[in-house]
Amino acid sequence: MERPLTQHIRPGKEPMTLPEYEEAGGYQAVKKALKDYTPKEIQDLVKDANLKGRGGAGFNTGLKWSFVPLGDDAPHPKYLVCNADEMEPGTFKDRVLLEGNPHLLLEGMITAAYAIRADVAYIFIRWAYQLSRERLANAIKEAYEHNYLGKNIQGSDYSLDMHIHVSAGRYMCGEETALLNALEGKRANPRAKPPFPQTSGLFGKPTIVQNVETLCNVPGIVVNGVEWYKGLSHSEEGGTKLYGVSGKVKNPGCWELPMGTPIREILEEHAGGMQDGLNFRGLIPGGASTDFLVEEHLDTPMDYNSITQAGSRMGTGTMIVLDDQTCPVAMVENLEHFFAQESCGWCTPCRDGLPWTEKILHAIEHGVGQMRDLDTLSAHSKWLGPGNTFCALAPGAVEPLQSALKYFRDDFERHINEKRCPWR
Amino acid sequence: MLSEEERREIDEEIQNMPNRKAACIEALKAVQRHRQWVSDEGIADIADYLEMSPDEVDSVATFYNLIFRKPVGEHIIRICDSVSCWVTGYRDILNTLQETLGISLGETTADGKFTLLPIQCLGTCDHAPALMIDEDLHRDLGPDRIGEILAKYK
Numbered sequence: 001m002e003r004p005l006t007q008h009i010r011p012g013k014e015p016m017t018l019p020e021y022e023e024a025g026g027y028q029a030v031k032k033a034l035k036d037y038t039p040k041e042i043q044d045l046v047k048d049a050n051l052k053g054r055g056g057a058g059f060n061t062g063l064k065w066s067f068v069p070l071g072d073d074a075p076h077p078k079y080l081v082c083n084a085d086e087m088e089p090g091t092f093k094d095r096v097l098l099e100g101n102p103h104l105l106l107e108g109m110i111t112a113a114y115a116i117r118a119d120v121a122y123i124f125i126r127w128a129y130q131l132s133r134e135r136l137a138n139a140i141k142e143a144y145e146h147n148y149l150g151k152n153i154q155g156s157d158y159s160l161d162m163h164i165h166v167s168a169g170r171y172m173c174g175e176e177t178a179l180l181n182a183l184e185g186k187r188a189n190p191r192a193k194p195p196f197p198q199t200s201g202l203f204g205k206p207t208i209v210q211n212v213e214t215l216c217n218v219p220g221i222v223v224n225g226v227e228w229y230k231g232l233s234h235s236e237e238g239g240t241k242l243y244g245v246s247g248k249v250k251n252p253g254c255w256e257l258p259m260g261t262p263i264r265e266i267l268e269e270h271a272g273g274m275q276d277g278l279n280f281r282g283l284i285p286g287g288a289s290t291d292f293l294v295e296e297h298l299d300t301p302m303d304y305n306s307i308t309q310a311g312s313r314m315g316t317g318t319m320i321v322l323d324d325q326t327c328p329v330a331m332v333e334n335l336e337h338f339f340a341q342e343s344c345g346w347c348t349p350c351r352d353g354l355p356w357t358e359k360i361l362h363a364i365e366h367g368v369g370q371m372r373d374l375d376t377l378s379a380h381s382k383w384l385g386p387g388n389t390f391c392a393l394a395p396g397a398v399e400p401l402q403s404a405l406k407y408f409r410d411d412f413e414r415h416i417n418e419k420r421c422p423w424r
Numbered sequence: 425m426l427s428e429e430e431r432r433e434i435d436e437e438i439q440n441m442p443n444r445k446a447a448c449i450e451a452l453k454a455v456q457r458h459r460q461w462v463s464d465e466g467i468a469d470i471a472d473y474l475e476m477s478p479d480e481v482d483s484v485a486t487f488y489n490l491i492f493r494k495p496v497g498e499h500i501i502r503i504c505d506s507v508s509c510w511v512t513g514y515r516d517i518l519n520t521l522q523e524t525l526g527i528s529l530g531e532t533t534a535d536g537k538f539t540l541l542p543i544q545c546l547g548t549c550d551h552a553p554a555l556m557i558d559e560d561l562h563r564d565l566g567p568d569r570i571g572e573i574l575a576k577y578k
Binding site: 127254288 | 447506512556559
């Protein structure tokens with residue numbers, strides 16, 4: 001099985017230097033793109049490959065790029081921003097790529113930047129990823145020395161500068177328009193869309209924001225083509241995917257597998273199944289802001305369409321497992337505590353609604369909840385859902401809540417009837 | 425007044441920005457690097473240098489959880505309280521830390537050595553539970569390892 005994203009990662013060792021990476025076939029995408037393709041042709045390749053955004057939204061990447069103005073009349077400078085602010089709870093896949101092979105990300109970024117004729121590229125990285133930042137800084141320095149960055153890259157007429165911005169914190173920065181505000185030195189509140197960043201983004205100029213894993217998929221598509229990329233996958237959606245499992249399983253970890261690998265295979269073959277003495281109760285498939293799935297969903301392929309049909313979201317593809325000795329009410333309380341804390345406060349439903357859900361969950365967990373609280377929680381799931389808030393934070397926050405109310409209703413009722421948490 | 429070193433670091437950032445204000449977060453980080461936290465005086469210094477109002481700088485400073493507007497200890501312990509660490513034993517780690525240090529979350533030890541803070545998911549969930557002390561990541565934690573880890577920072 002081919003693993004284009006992780007094939008050059010040497011666990012426990014330093015990442016490849018630029019010459020080592022070139023020796024292994026690296027940076028061919030940049031050379032090929034600059035020599036053989038127009039920016040529009042790169043966009044079309046990536047679009048036809050059906051590379052879906054790996055940050056969680058799952059939007060067709062090439063299609064997103066096609067909204068950026070090209071040609072002599074296009075505003076400049078244009079920007080490409082890599083979102084390396086991996087802060088979705090339970091998600092640790094981008095760290096693997098950043099620490100393991102920073103040159104693959106740079107190659108993807110330079111190729112993507114060329115596809116929109118960007119002048120400047122930023123990597124927006126969270127503070128906690130110290131080793132990633134250090135290794136990226138080294139890789140960028142090497143890329144300048146070998147003329148993959150800077151003026152007239154590889155003798156072409158294309159030039160690109162790259163900078164790293166280390167975030168000062170807050171989950172909100174992962175939202176692309178909030179991230180742009182943070183890069184501009186402001187509070188990371190989200191912006192109204194439209195205008196979309198593709199036409200008016202960083203400092204009002206055309207900007208593309210892409211997740212680390214998405215960008216790491218680009219070199220393979222350019223070098224090996226659309227058919228090869230589609231062939232990597234078990235589903236309609238192209239490529240491989242980094243899947244992660246955390247929680248009380250035998251072998252938590254992160255693996256590059258064909259897109260559409262069934263949940264059961266990831267959970268049992270790769271993560272080794274549940275720890276001894278524990279039983280599986282459910283999982284959230286793609287980070288904290290996705291709906292719970294349960295036993296009946298375990299044969300669902302992990303791809304964007306299939307997980308949506310099962311009633312959840314693929315999100316980041318890193319799942320968190322709930323075992324039978326962990327209280328589902330307390331787990332949801334932990335999740336809503338996170339979202340209430342991370343709400344930026346910009347819009348009222350999110351700022352006021354999320355702390356309310358957290359307080360109700362706290363009351364139920366501590367044996368002072370009432371049956372009608374469950375109706376209030378259900379109402380919040382609706383009022384904080386899509387279309388009622390300024391950005392996707394609150395709709396994401398209520399996904400695990402609404403699905404917990406559905407699948408673990410008995411557990412909520414037991415807390416209320418027995419006036420205590422049965423797990424304490 | 426910003427020190428010469430602080431000004432130099434902020435100037436380096438301004439170079440890559442289309443306007444001075446855009447360097448606000450970098451300026452806050454620079455001041456914090458040199459002074460451990462950002463006092464009202466620090467806010468005023470930055471405002472003056474970037475041609476912003478102090479309130480505007482403060483609105484940025486108070487948004488970001490990694491900028492401190494209160495004094496902190498010599499070492500910052502940030503314990504992950506997000507879901508994967510919570511499932512795998514965050515509570516035991518927190519209790520051990522609090523008992524060992526004699527402080528609660530958000531507090532600093534009397535000798536000024538340690539400040540204990542919660543932090544969002546550290547992105548190392550396959551090695552949960554985890555915490556960071558200053559810029560060092562510690563993972564696969566059990567309550568029995570806390571004493572040995574803290575000893576490194578005494």
